[in-house]
Amino acid sequence: FEESSLNLTGIVCRMTKPAAFVLNQQTAQVIQAAFRHATYPDISGEKSMAFLGKVTYGLTNIQINDLSIENSEVDFKEDDAIDIAIQNVTASFKGTLSYGYTGAWFVKLTHSIDFEIESSIDLQINAKLKCAKGRVAADTSDCYLTFYKLTLHLQGDKQPGWLKQLFTDFISFTLKLVLKGQVCKEINLLAQLLADFIQDRAANFLQDGAIGVDISLASFPVIKANYMESHHKGLLLYKNYSVVFSDSMFAPSLLSESRMLYFWFSDQVLNSLALAAFLDERLVLTITGEELRIFQGTSYNDSLAKVWSLTPPQITLQPEGTIVRSSVAVELTLFSQGAEPTVVFYSEKEVTVTIQSAYVEKKLVLHLADSVIEPKVFKCALERAGDDKSLSHFLQRIISVAGIPEVISRIEPALTSLMNSKGLNLFEIKNPEIITKEPKMEDMDLQRAIANAQPQLVESLS
Numbered sequence: 025f026e027e028s029s030l031n032l033t034g035i036v037c038r039m040t041k042p043a044a045f046v047l048n049q050q051t052a053q054v055i056q057a058a059f060r061h062a063t064y065p066d067i068s069g070e071k072s073m074a075f076l077g078k079v080t081y082g083l084t085n086i087q088i089n090d091l092s093i094e095n096s097e098v099d100f101k102e103d104d105a106i107d108i109a110i111q112n113v114t115a116s117f118k119g120t121l122s123y124g125y126t127g128a129w130f131v132k133l134t135h136s137i138d139f140e141i142e143s144s145i146d147l148q149i150n151a152k153l154k155c156a157k158g159r160v161a162a163d164t165s166d167c168y169l170t171f172y173k174l175t176l177h178l179q180g181d182k183q184p185g186w187l188k189q190l191f192t193d194f195i196s197f198t199l200k201l202v203l204k205g206q207v208c209k210e211i212n213l214l215a216q217l218l219a220d221f222i223q224d225r226a227a228n229f230l231q232d233g234a235i236g237v238d239i240s241l242a243s244f245p246v247i248k249a250n251y252m253e254s255h256h257k258g259l260l261l262y263k264n265y266s267v268v269f270s271d272s273m274f275a276p277s278l279l280s281e282s283r284m285l286y287f288w289f290s291d292q293v294l295n296s297l298a299l300a301a302f303l304d305e306r307l308v309l310t311i312t313g314e315e316l317r318i319f320q321g322t323s324y325n326d327s328l329a330k331v332w333s334l335t336p337p338q339i340t341l342q343p344e345g346t347i348v349r350s351s352v353a354v355e356l357t358l359f360s361q362g363a364e365p366t367v368v369f370y371s372e373k374e375v376t377v378t379i380q381s382a383y384v385e386k387k388l389v390l391h392l393a394d395s396v397i398e399p400k401v402f403k404c405a406l407e408r409a410g411d412d413k414s415l416s417h418f419l420q421r422i423i424s425v426a427g428i429p430e431v432i433s434r435i436e437p438a439l440t441s442l443m444n445s446k447g448l449n450l451f452e453i454k455n456p457e458i459i460t461k462e463p464k465m466e467d468m469d470l471q472r473a474i475a476n477a478q479p480q481l482v483e484s485l486s
């Protein structure tokens with residue numbers, strides 16, 4: 025990471041221990057996959073035995089046959105690793121054992137029989153979260169296998185005793201090395217596959233058309249006793265625009281530890297997405313005649329209202345909710361038989377709304393908590409002099425009263441379907457919260473915050 029003091033963190037994802045326990049339920053599947061996908065190379069060697077001279081042996085075509093896993097535990101080691109302990113993996117391997125020895129008179133005896141090896145193993149994996157090419161990488165090279173049992177069963181029972189002895193003393197040592205090497209290599213591959221999958225899915229999640237978000241890491245992933253978290257740049261990817269970010273406002277105390285999963289977005293990230301939506305001409309709404317219904321029964325047989333942002337909306341997250349400020353234009357066009365369509369009403373307003381958002385039953389809900397409208401420009405071209413005052417005043421009222429709720433009622437489903445197109449509705453999210461204020465300090469966090477501030481407090485007092 026460039027050594028600049030500038031902290032480029034725009035998005036933070038925090039996963040607390042309860043979430044890791046849920047993910048840990050999948051560990052057994054992952055370890056089973058690792059054992060099954062691993063390849064077990066042939067093992068051969070020779071050993072000079074007393075009385076027997078030189079014995080050569082080979083284990084070939086080793087296949088895993090039966091596999092079960094008792095349970096696994098996960099623990100976060102502060103500033104170090106995610107420790108995963110998998111207890112009692114019982115695995116059986118099958119293959120062919122061929123052995124031979126050259127007797128005293130150069131008589132070479134060779135023999136091959138099928139074997140089965142029963143093993144019970146404990147695994148300990150201390151996965152370290154690294155950053156590789158701006159992506160979260162899992163380094164699982166700290167991978168240990170403890171063999172509690174490794175017994176060889178030879179087909180048939182009339183086998184020389186020395187073979188068992190050879191296996192017990194020597195072959196099993198080599199076998200343990202091979203198993204450890206192959207299984208740990210496979211686990212590392214799977215961990216990297218999972219990290220890449222999440223990164224790619226996440227990048228896709230935050231991409232729509234020409235608008236995307238650079239979620240490469242802004243700093244190394246963090247592991248604390250009760251959570252792990254990744255810090256992402258959150259820079260806007262839109263055509264050749266590059267938004268300059270000022271110092272990030274993220275602080276770990278912004279997120280508590282009472283939920284399973286947190287996603288923190290800086291105001292700047294939301295503003296750059298609003299800017300891209302504006303530049304991509306997505307902040308335009310056209311409402312057709314029948315939806316308007318204001319001119320039903322008049323001499324005009326159709327009408328069209330158009331609402332659009334004149335400036336990129338400014339978004340700030342406050343305790344009251346999400347404050348969105350933008351200058352907005354409203355234009356009303358009437359069509360009448362045979363005549364040219366005429367723009368009868370045009371106005372520009374500085375609109376500031378306070379929105380409280382929620383995610384309920386897999387739908388985004390936007391609640392208008394407050395709105396302030398400052399009229400800027402107003403033009404009305406209704407020729408019927410008499411009533412145009414009242415009509416134009418009437419239109420003003422309509423826009424002010426119905427305009428904002430109408431726009432919100434269309435943004436809501438649009439954002440919901442955008443998120444569903446990314447598969448969000450496939451997740452069963454329990455009691456999600458969208459928080460636009462600094463969360464009230466949990467007691468724990470409060471104590472920790474005071475403890476952390478202690479030295480500065482003492483210093484400033486002194």
Ligand SMILES: CCc1cc(Oc2ccnc(N(Cc3cccc(OC(F)(F)C(F)F)c3)C[C@@H](O)C(F)(F)F)n2)ccc1Cl
Pocket residue numbers: 035037038039153160219221222223225226227229239245246252253254256285287
């Ligand atoms: C979509 C959530 C998200 C993921 C991001 O990128 C990454 C990349 C690598 N790991 C993570 N982690 C966070 C995370 C948690 C839960 C699910 C998830 O991805 C997904 F399931 F939502 C789907 F996109 F695959 C991503 C994990 C990282 O925080 C940790 F824990 F490894 F440190 N996020 C960046 C921003 C956002 Cl909003």
